[in-house]
Amino acid sequence: MGKRRRVEERSGRRRPAAVGGMIAVVVGGAGLGVYALYGGAAADDGSAAAANGRQVPRVRADVPSAAEAKALAARFLTAWQKGDAARAAAVTDDSAAAAALLTGYAKDAHITDVTLTPGTAAGVRVPFSVKATVKYKNVGKPLAYDSALTVVRNPKNGKAQVDWHASVVHPDLQDGDRLVTGEAGTPPVKAVDRDGGELTAAKYPSLGTVLDGLREKYGKKAGGKAGVELQVVRGKASKAKKASAKTLLELSKGTPGTVRTTLSPKLQAAAESQVAKTARSSVVVLRPSTGEILAVANASPGFNTAFNGSLAPGSTMKVVTSSLLIDKGLASADKTHPCPKTFTYGGWKFHNDDDFEIKGGSFKASFARSCNTAFISQAPELSDDSLTRQAQQVFGLSMNNWAIGVPSFDGSVPVQSKAQMAASLIGQGGVRMNPLNMASVAATVKAGSFHQPYLVAPSVDGRTLASASRTLSASTLAQLRELMNYTAAAGTAAEAMSGLGPDYGAKTGSAEVDNQDKPNGWFTAYRGDLAAAGVVQAGGHGGDTAGPIVASLLRTGG
Structure with missing residues (x-):
């Protein structure tokens, strides 16, 4: 790939984002679903195509006008309100899926007396409000919510149609979901x-x-x-x-x-307060000695990024990579370690931020400043599965066997080769994590061994928690703690972690995402018997964005 792999740390330059699509000319006053017909004596003027001596009408490809969107929305909502699922579905771009869900709206969800009121359209997007009644046997209750639809142009026939997604019917629906009213199969x-x-x-x-x-x-x-x-x-x-x-x-x-969880009311309240201040932020706090989850919070509550997110963790992954390099004798905290401006491997030229280099510096200095090439330069000495095995065997990641009490994703460190393997050493490539995973990484360093995080004690339902097959040697563990402690005291995490020492450690990270101007900012740290990790998507440098959130919660204590 030609893209320069520049991941860490402080760069004020905006990176270009590829923008797809085209500029379309709206034909004013066009009727709903009408083809734009072009005449002309010659076919080579671009206005029409000739076939067997006949002029073939050109299919419209412009963006629907606001008038078209408003008119089509009225047709769709009127048919839906009347209970005519087939007619409403006919003006969508997926009539089968629309008909099934709209039919189930009345039949399975038992929603009646539906009133749909369109709001003020914003171009092709038309919001609307829903007022209805849900009736089941002898029980009935009012239902009210807001939704929206978007009108698009069908590329095959040029007609304006409703861009069908289940969320049109209700914003909490994802495609393939349905609404059902009845005696709940699961008690509250x-x-x-x-x-x-x-x-x-x-x-x-x-x-x-x-x-x-x-x-x-x-x-x-x-x-x-x-x-x-x-x-x-x-x-x-x-x-x-x-x-x-x-x-x-x-x-x-x-x-x-009643179900008892491990959440701390003090830390949960503090976590909620912290993410409310920063858009697209997520955080998790653990107790390293046990694995208990003390807090989980997301600025966008519709999806639990903290537990289920799958994001490149950037340089926070260097904690895992460092343990691997030290284990294999490829690095030592206080020994001289290469940190060149660039390093080429597998056909990719990897860079440090602003192409900095550290001449004659120690591995600890490279870790604290987050030197990418200090890690990439060791790729030739590693096998394709080295990082995968280290993540699984020591940190309990990427095994798909965590049982925390609710759905979660326990990370992915796939076996990769050449440039992708090298990129994975700095938390890019195919590596995917979330704050729960990275809080667990910091907790493992602090505790000295992996304790699977959990929200509900395993004694409640007799489930077995995941375990790691080995622990780090005393020497590797001591050096890893030294690296994280130095980073918290004098490295890229120092500003956020100020005043929290001396029993602490941290690592910052920034992960580039295609078509995103700013990278995702990551931060993982521990202090005493608390470990936490956070991410701010499209936030930029982790020390500036996720760092203050994590540090605040470590300061709160619990």
């Missing part, structure tokens, strides 16, 4: 924190998906009784993303069972 749960206080999405907005997951996992085991509910039933695609079923409306209350 009352989730409580480690001190017995009730956890609710109203009090802790980030916990909405977590509470859904707890109900799905423990509802039938916690001793509750199901009620009647309107629910989102997940399809295959949603289940593959580990999305849990979701209750939209409770018609009659069930009796909840």
